[in-house]
Amino acid sequence: MQRSFIAKNPSVLIFLACLALFTLIVTVLSEGLGLGMISTSFIKTLGKTLCLCLIAVAMDLIWGFTGILSLGHFAFFGLGGYMIGMWLMYERTRLIVVESLSQAEIPPTSSEVVDAIGNQIFGVVGASEFPLIWAFADSLFLQLLLVVLVPGLLALVFGWLAFRSRVTGVYLSILTQAMTLALALYLFQNDSGLRGNNGLSGLQNLPGVEASQDVVSLWFLWASALALGLGYLLAAWVVSGKFGSVIRGIRDNEARVRFLGYSVETYKLMIFTLTACIAAIAGALYYPQAGIINPAEIAPIASIYLAVWVAIGGRGRLYGAVIGAAFVSLLSTWFTGGQAPDIPLGFYTIKWVDWWLVLLGLSFVAVTLFAPKGMGGLVDLWTQARAPNRHGADLGPDDSALREQEASK
Amino acid sequence: MSTLLEVSGVSVTFDGFRAINNLSFQIGEAELRAVIGPNGAGKTTFMDIVTGKTKPDEGRVIWGEKSVSLLKMSEAKIAQAGIGRKFQKPTVFEDQTVQENLLMALKKPRGWLSVLSYRAKPEDLDKVAELAKEIGLIDELTRKSGELSHGQKQWLEIGMLLAQEPRLLLVDEPAAGMTPQEREHTTDLLLEAAKTRAVVVVEHDMEFVRRLNCKVTVLHEGSVLAEGSLDHVTSNQEVIDVYLGR
Numbered sequence: 131m132q133r134s135f136i137a138k139n140p141s142v143l144i145f146l147a148c149l150a151l152f153t154l155i156v157t158v159l160s161e162g163l164g165l166g167m168i169s170t171s172f173i174k175t176l177g178k179t180l181c182l183c184l185i186a187v188a189m190d191l192i193w194g195f196t197g198i199l200s201l202g203h204f205a206f207f208g209l210g211g212y213m214i215g216m217w218l219m220y221e222r223t224r225l226i227v228v229e230s231l232s233q234a235e236i237p238p239t240s241s242e243v244v245d246a247i248g249n250q251i252f253g254v255v256g257a258s259e260f261p262l263i264w265a266f267a268d269s270l271f272l273q274l275l276l277v278v279l280v281p282g283l284l285a286l287v288f289g290w291l292a293f294r295s296r297v298t299g300v301y302l303s304i305l306t307q308a309m310t311l312a313l314a315l316y317l318f319q320n321d322s323g324l325r326g327n328n329g330l331s332g333l334q335n336l337p338g339v340e341a342s343q344d345v346v347s348l349w350f351l352w353a354s355a356l357a358l359g360l361g362y363l364l365a366a367w368v369v370s371g372k373f374g375s376v377i378r379g380i381r382d383n384e385a386r387v388r389f390l391g392y393s394v395e396t397y398k399l400m401i402f403t404l405t406a407c408i409a410a411i412a413g414a415l416y417y418p419q420a421g422i423i424n425p426a427e428i429a430p431i432a433s434i435y436l437a438v439w440v441a442i443g444g445r446g447r448l449y450g451a452v453i454g455a456a457f458v459s460l461l462s463t464w465f466t467g468g469q470a471p472d473i474p475l476g477f478y479t480i481k482w483v484d485w486w487l488v489l490l491g492l493s494f495v496a497v498t499l500f501a502p503k504g505m506g507g508l509v510d511l512w513t514q515a516r517a518p519n520r521h522g523a524d525l526g527p528d529d530s531a532l533r534e535q536e537a538s539k
Numbered sequence: 540m541s542t543l544l545e546v547s548g549v550s551v552t553f554d555g556f557r558a559i560n561n562l563s564f565q566i567g568e569a570e571l572r573a574v575i576g577p578n579g580a581g582k583t584t585f586m587d588i589v590t591g592k593t594k595p596d597e598g599r600v601i602w603g604e605k606s607v608s609l610l611k612m613s614e615a616k617i618a619q620a621g622i623g624r625k626f627q628k629p630t631v632f633e634d635q636t637v638q639e640n641l642l643m644a645l646k647k648p649r650g651w652l653s654v655l656s657y658r659a660k661p662e663d664l665d666k667v668a669e670l671a672k673e674i675g676l677i678d679e680l681t682r683k684s685g686e687l688s689h690g691q692k693q694w695l696e697i698g699m700l701l702a703q704e705p706r707l708l709l710v711d712e713p714a715a716g717m718t719p720q721e722r723e724h725t726t727d728l729l730l731e732a733a734k735t736r737a738v739v740v741v742e743h744d745m746e747f748v749r750r751l752n753c754k755v756t757v758l759h760e761g762s763v764l765a766e767g768s769l770d771h772v773t774s775n776q777e778v779i780d781v782y783l784g785r
């Protein structure tokens with residue numbers, strides 16, 4: 131069974147091999163365990179990029195395959211980060227507090243310890259009590275569960291309301307943006323219980339771990355690569371069979387799928403929730419590498435970038451999403467990190483820090499207009515050079531009644 | 540012959556315009572029926588009502604020997620109950636192969652979990668191949684359906700309907716845009732299908748309807764104008780005035 135799945139989808143194997151090779155090479159060149167040619171901060175950038183690739187896979191599932199342009203998946207990503215961040219921050223603060231209180235003559239009671247942790251964590255927002263949402267913050271296991279449960283539940287409830295009322299297209303996109311904005315605004319408040327605009331910080335320090343960041347950064351790189359590999363495998367499996375047929379059918383002609391007897395709303399809800407959970411896992415791996423999470427990360431624009439990555443990489447093919455996310459986000463780091471050389475025009479100097487977004491926007495428009503298959507389309511050029519042109523262009527839903535020749539007129 | 544579908548006293552208003560006006564219609568098991576009428580008579584809207592796409596303002600739509608009302612059911616539930624529909628403009632999934640299209644339509648559990656774990660068994664593929672042979676697409680199984688000709692797409696859609704194994708087939712203008720030979724094949728498909736189930740065919744082409752050789756219902760301004768054999772309705776003066784005479 132498994133063998134035939136791989137045999138039918140050779141791109142999966144190629145992708146996994148590339149990912150493994152990449153991880154191996156980076157490890158060998160790393161500062162922590164290898165030749166020291168790649169700095170730890172760049173290892174972190176690469177690890178974070180893998181997480182972004184994972185959420186791009188989720189985005190491709192929901193948008194490229196199911197045709198739902200969700201502009202809210204970074205909300206789930208951020209929530210995943212918050213959930214793991216709570217434990218990281220709690221546990222690390224607890225260790226510090228226990229350490230400092232152990233100097234005292236009378237051993238502290240457990241409620242004193244908790245109070246001291248609360249003081250430490252919530253001092254910045256002028257509180258010291260633990261809000262209810264921190265109830266499980268002392269348990270790594272429970273917080274890990276919450277990484278999936280909280281975003282999953284939010285997606286389930288939101289999706290149920292939206293899909294049940296048959297909200298589709300642009301209206302659904304707007305609704306997901308509204309959800310994202312509402313969540314970000316809520317988290318910005320000091321009494322949201324998650325430290326307002328300060329967010330959670332110091333997440334790069336794993337409590338109780340002595341190893342240096344040089345090594346920890348590699349652990350996270352491996353974990354991110356593993357998560358991306360598994361996520362990719364899962365996504366490829368989901369879209370390979372009849373389920374994949376049904377969701378692509380929903381993308382191309384939702385009404386037709388309904389009249390075949392499939393409950394379109396249920397399928398949309400399931401894929402929306404699944405992708406939210408994948409996004410959350412990606413977030414939970416991303417923020418410990420970033421070290422800090424705050425509500426600005428959930429800003430609506432982040433989710434729009436995600437759509438841009440997937441569009442540039444090529445919708446409807448999983449490796450396209452990965453390529454797009456990796457390429458654009460690394461390029462963006464390069465441009466906005468001040469590494470790209472300025473271009474003096476004599477009368478004006480193009481500073482990439484300012485102009486990068488313009489360039490990105492223009493590329494997005496150009497890709498949408500001239501290369502709707504994105505960078506993944508380049509792979510087609512290569513395979514088509516060897517296989518005869520069989521036509522079968524991807525006609526959009528509105529053109530589906532047309533023949534290819536008619537549609538191209 | 541027991542009644543499979545009974546539509547009675549149904550009316551629909553779109554923005555004040557009565558598209559369906561107190562329409563009543565019955566069809567039995569294993570019956571072939573042609574529905575004709577001028578443009579805008581409400582033929583497609585009638586199918587929309589039966590398949591749950593449009594909810595009528597009043598009236599009843601009763602289905603099967605258990606006499607369940609279709610009005611409260613979702614489109615997917617109605618389809619699962621055994622009503623298949625072919626649209627006026629052919630809608631197949633262009634981006635997928637003929638085989639994938641047929642597999643998706645094949646009568647199997649429709650729930651997301653069983654679909655997720657579904658992998659085509661040899662007998663399913665045989666069934667698909669058999670259907671493909673019937674609709675004349677056996678050599679096109681692995682082609683993307685977007686590559687098919689207009690007529691082939693129409694057949695594929697009919698094939699998808701048959702794969703669903705519905706008890707009632709609603710077919711909206713199956714012969715539109717077909718060559719005479721293609722029409723003949725389509726007639727055969729429909730006549731064959733009607734041996735084991737109820738089939739309602741909407742068609743403008745009188746020659747096509749004549750070849751179906753069945754009872755005819757004439758719709759006009761949202762209600763039934765005449766019903767009976769083709770010769771009977773074509774000799775009806777009212778029918779000549781509103782439809783044939785033009």
Ligand SMILES: Nc1ncnc2c1ncn2[C@@H]1O[C@H](COP(=O)(O)OP(=O)(O)OP(=O)(O)O)[C@@H](O)[C@H]1O
Binds near residue numbers: 553558581583
């Ligand atoms: N969703 C809708 N909103 C408004 N008016 C509608 C809607 N659907 C149908 N109508 C109107 O109802 C009338 C009946 O339309 P219908 O499509 O059922 O006709 P028809 O008999 O199928 O015609 P044709 O032979 O052209 O396919 C038409 O006047 C049409 O404009």
Ligand SMILES: [Mg+2]
Binds near residue numbers: 582583584627711
């Ligand atoms: Mg019509």
